[in-house]
Amino acid sequence: xxxxxxxxxxxxxxxxxxxxxxxxxxxxxxxxxxxxxxxxxxxxxxxxxxxxxxxxxxxxxxxxxxxxxxxxxxxxxxxxxxxxxxxxxxxxxxxxxxxxxxxxxxxxxxxxxxxxxxxxxxxxxxxxxxxxxxxxxxxxxxxxxxxxxxxxxxxxxxxxxxxxxxxxxxxxxxxxxxxxxxxxxxxxxxxxxxxxxxxxxxxxxxxxxxxxxxxxxxx
Amino acid sequence: xxxxxxxxxxxxxxxxxxxxxxxxxxxxxxxxxxxxxxxxxxxxxxxxxxxxxxxxxxxxxxxxxxxxxxxxxxxxxxxxxxxxxxxxxxxxxxxxxxxxxxxxxxxxxxxxxxxxxxxxxxxxxxxxxxxxxxxxxxxxxxxxxxxxxxxxxxxxxxxxxxxx
Numbered sequence: 001x002x003x004x005x006x007x008x009x010x011x012x013x014x015x016x017x018x019x020x021x022x023x024x025x026x027x028x029x030x031x032x033x034x035x036x037x038x039x040x041x042x043x044x045x046x047x048x049x050x051x052x053x054x055x056x057x058x059x060x061x062x063x064x065x066x067x068x069x070x071x072x073x074x075x076x077x078x079x080x081x082x083x084x085x086x087x088x089x090x091x092x093x094x095x096x097x098x099x100x101x102x103x104x105x106x107x108x109x110x111x112x113x114x115x116x117x118x119x120x121x122x123x124x125x126x127x128x129x130x131x132x133x134x135x136x137x138x139x140x141x142x143x144x145x146x147x148x149x150x151x152x153x154x155x156x157x158x159x160x161x162x163x164x165x166x167x168x169x170x171x172x173x174x175x176x177x178x179x180x181x182x183x184x185x186x187x188x189x190x191x192x193x194x195x196x197x198x199x200x201x202x203x204x205x206x207x208x209x210x211x212x213x214x215x216x217x218x219x
Numbered sequence: 220x221x222x223x224x225x226x227x228x229x230x231x232x233x234x235x236x237x238x239x240x241x242x243x244x245x246x247x248x249x250x251x252x253x254x255x256x257x258x259x260x261x262x263x264x265x266x267x268x269x270x271x272x273x274x275x276x277x278x279x280x281x282x283x284x285x286x287x288x289x290x291x292x293x294x295x296x297x298x299x300x301x302x303x304x305x306x307x308x309x310x311x312x313x314x315x316x317x318x319x320x321x322x323x324x325x326x327x328x329x330x331x332x333x334x335x336x337x338x339x340x341x342x343x344x345x346x347x348x349x350x351x352x353x354x355x356x357x358x359x360x361x362x363x364x365x366x367x368x369x370x371x372x373x374x375x376x377x378x379x380x381x382x383x
Contacts, residue, residue: 005310012306016299019251023258067268068279097270101344137343186269201264 035196037189038182043091046171048112048121050081051089057213059088060191062095062179065109065128066102066136069199070188074129076203080210087214092125094175095187104141107163109172111145114162115154123152226322231314232370239317242362243305249355250298256291256348276344282337290334294352297327301359321363327356 040060043049061077063070081090094112096105108128115124127148128135135144142163149159162168179189182196190197192213200206256278259266266275277283283290304320307313331353338345 008310009306012303015247016250016302019247020254020258023251023255027255027258027262064268068275069265069267072265072279097268100270101276102268186267188267199265199267201262 035189035198037184037191037196039194040093040182040191041178043089048092048116048125049089050122052086053089055087055089057084057088057210058091058191058193059210060091060093062093062175062182062184062187062189062191064094064096064102064105064187065112065125066105066132067097067187068132071129071132073188073199076206079203080206083207084210084214088210092121093179094172095179095184095189096172096176097187102136104136104138106169106172107141107145108135109175110163110168111141111148113168113171114159114165115149115152117162117168118154118158120152120154124148127152226318229318229367230372231318231366232372233312233314234317234366234370236309238362238366239305239309242359243302243309245355245358245362246298246302246305249352249359250295250302252348252351252355253291253294253298257289257295260289260291274344274346274348276342277338277346277349280337280342282334282342290330291348291352294330297323297330298355301327317366321366324356324360324363328360331356 040062043058043060059077059080061073063073077090080088094109096102096109098106112121112124112128115121131144131148135141138144142160145163146156146160149156188199190199192209197209200209260278260283266278268275285293301320301323304316304323308317308320334349335353338349
């Protein structure tokens, strides 16, 4: 094997090595700019809230029940709530990416709201995320959601009526309009104490953001 | 069968270096695209959902894994093999290597067509990076066909090779 050929192949290896190295480096850069979004409206009685009202950290999520990324963050938020019971107050707001790309997102939000009218918003929230794959592509989701309503012990007749009611639709639309006015354009979008955060890529990173915010507040 | 026998007996004439470099560039582009998605997969980045893209639906679907491996990794390996094949041909000038490398592009084409069907009819969502890979693999197949058409040598009765 002569030198020319060795150089030839070395060049090949180097080029591919550089491509992979370049990609890894470029992708490891943390996003330079933070999220530049408006401050969400203060938490009110009408919001869906978990955790104590005097918790130092308020975590607001704009979310879409049909969004796979939201379904990935759902167990992380659950774990945060169970491990930081005294530090976090969690607020869920609807931001259905409807009609595109998620055609069933709006009706899913309506289902959660209809369950909320009977005091079981969070039970429906969990069922919707747990079973996202089974309803996301259905042409008609009503019967599936009615099944969930029965499972969590709702009055099915009232649920059916509320699912289609204008006031429930308006309630979902109100959250979405507010999200749009803040500049939210993807889900999930989290706000920690009123400031939008770049989505953490692991539970540990998420917990650190919450813990830092809790410390900052008590200092 | 007839086609396979034809392929086995077919010989290719040498192709211009510029042509080989062109194929190489397409393969490298495909590799960059697939490698990007592979790295993203193993970094565990959770692509958020937004109005403008359906990538998250495609990349988190069950179709994005084959035997537990991300499709993008298979894609990256495919483009790497094509690039190595073309490079080996440019190094050795052996047209047998060129022939079998180009033959492989049919697999890239079939995989890409399958994923286009999955995106269009099953997931009803499109991922721009997957479409990019479809473009490069279709381009490779087209280039391979041009080579087979233009540079095929058929043996004549008196065993002198004739360029078709």
